[in-house]
Amino acid sequence: xxxxxxxxxxxxxxxxxxxxxxxxxxxxxxxxxxxxxxxxxxxxxxxxxxxxxxxxxxxxxxxxxxxxxxxxxxxxxxxxxxxxxxxxxxxxxxxxxxxxxxxxxxxxxxxxxxxxxxxxx
Numbered sequence: 001x002x003x004x005x006x007x008x009x010x011x012x013x014x015x016x017x018x019x020x021x022x023x024x025x026x027x028x029x030x031x032x033x034x035x036x037x038x039x040x041x042x043x044x045x046x047x048x049x050x051x052x053x054x055x056x057x058x059x060x061x062x063x064x065x066x067x068x069x070x071x072x073x074x075x076x077x078x079x080x081x082x083x084x085x086x087x088x089x090x091x092x093x094x095x096x097x098x099x100x101x102x103x104x105x106x107x108x109x110x111x112x113x114x115x116x117x118x119x120x121x
Contacts, residue, residue, distance in 0.1 A: 001045070001058060002045060003036075003037045003038055003039055003045045003058075006037040006045065006047070006058060007036045007037055009063075009067035009068065010033070010037075010063050010065065010067065010068065011036075011068060012033055012034065012035060012036055013032055013033060013034075014032065014033045014063055014064075014065045015030065015031075015032060015063070015064040015065045016030070016031055016032070016033060016049070016061040016062060016063050016064060016065075017029070017030055017031075017061065017062045017064055018030075018031045018049055018052070018056060018060060018061050019060050019061070019062070020060070022057075022059055022060055030064065031049040031050055031051065031052065031061075032049065032050045033047055033048065033049060033050075033061075034048045034049060034050045035047055035048035035055075037058055040055065044057055045057070045058040045059075046058060047061065049061070
């Protein structure tokens with residue numbers, strides 16, 4: 001697994017099973033990650049664990065938590081009108097199209113929902 005793939009699925013504080021000897025499954029420690037994964041100076045994917053000095057290879061850890069993929073709002077809530085979120089994205093009183101588009105960050109999902117809650121001309 002690459003560093004980017006790991007960081008996309010497993011945030012800092014993920015429960016992992018650490019195997020000090022790669023491939024030897026009888027000896028392990030359950031740990032929490034204390035950093036994002038990164039590449040060491042040789043380009044190997046590594047991560048810091050609590051109660052461990054130095055980093056360990058991602059090849060020596062197995063996540064125990066379910067993956068938590070990061071999603072964008074338009075992927076997570078298509079077609080909804082979650083008013084508290086949308087009102088914060090598109091402040092009331094700023095109903096000019098240009099201002100609403102800037103407040104919504106040009107996000108198509110936010111733009112559609114700004115129209116649904118009346119903050120879009």
